[in-house]
Amino acid sequence: MIGSSQAILAWNIGTPELIVLLIVALLIWGRRLPEIARSMGRSVSEFKKGLREAEQAKQDITDEILKAGEESKPGLNTTKRA
Structure with a gap:
């Protein structure tokens, strides 16, 4: 992403x-x-x-996914043996 000072320099606009x-x-x-x-x-x-709201929504979804993964771990270790 080009900063505003870089964009001005790209057009060769000086102080005058x-x-x-x-x-x-x-x-x-x-x-x-x-x-x-x-x-x-x-x-x-x-x-x-x-932008802040979108970032927060992304973080909330990530947290939900990680929480669901942590909650499912104990169930993965219990297997029935024949």
């Missing part, structure tokens, strides 16, 4: 270009820029929350 882009964004979106940033922050937060 980044400053120009930020000024253009400020001119275009002006007063809406804080609202847009807030919305993007909420989206990232929701995405991270979803």
